[in-house]
Amino acid sequence: MQEEQDLQSEAPSGAWQLRWVELGVALFLLIVAGLVIKDSLRLGIGWADDGPRSGYFPFRIGLALAGCSAWLLIQQLLRWPRLRSRVFAERGQLRDVAAVLLPTAVFVAAIPWLGMYLSASLLIAWFMWRNGGYRWPWLVGLPVAVSVSLFLLFERAFTQPLPKGPIEHWLGF
Structure with missing residues (x-):
């Protein structure tokens, strides 16, 4: 019943819909993750004679951020119709x-x-x-x-x- 009401009602005028905000944040974090991964590859992600190279840990953090961002993006796209009337902020x-x-x-x-x-x-x-x-x-x-x-x-x-x-x-x- 709640889902039917959500599908029928729209967000108030001037309000930011939750689905757009969450989609935007997921895309932004995915871009940041891509930049972190790209720069880590430039620095080197392997091991040197004296230990890990400069990009070793940032590369893994970038991969984790990319995975989380992609997961958020997929979740938002799957829940897209149900979030139409949900308001992030007025x-x-x-x-x-x-x-x-x-x-x-x-x-x-x-x-x-x-x-x-x-x-x-x-x-x-x-x-x-x-x-x-x-x-x-x-x-x-x-x-x-x-x-x-x-x-x-x-x-x-x-x-x-x-x-x-x-x-x-x-x-x-």
Whole structure:
């Protein structure tokens, strides 16, 4: 009975159907597996005098990923008609994901120019303002305190430098 309802109903307008998302992920992973296998073959997948060559383990991981991806692809194609009305995400849910994904992508893209600490401060301030409704004293104070704490932790305690931007260079770090 549930299958009959699934076959008769369609996904709401603006929603991403589960079958397309799962098919896309399976195809994407199959492409990634192909790239891993191809590069592993370039590096060599056998044994050398001193042990396995550079592509030995990645080749096997690529084969496993290709097998899993092919299995997912076959499953999706076999269940294709039954998944017509199943919804992966609706427009509002995708908007919520984009509200986190896009600022995070900007953060990652800004790191080479602004450095890790300033980029992190801006990202924290953005989320505090956009999602938390915080006012200016908090929007400046807390992100700066977090970035200074991260600087002390990574640069001083762990002695692991992170990408620096113009502010750190101006301060002599």
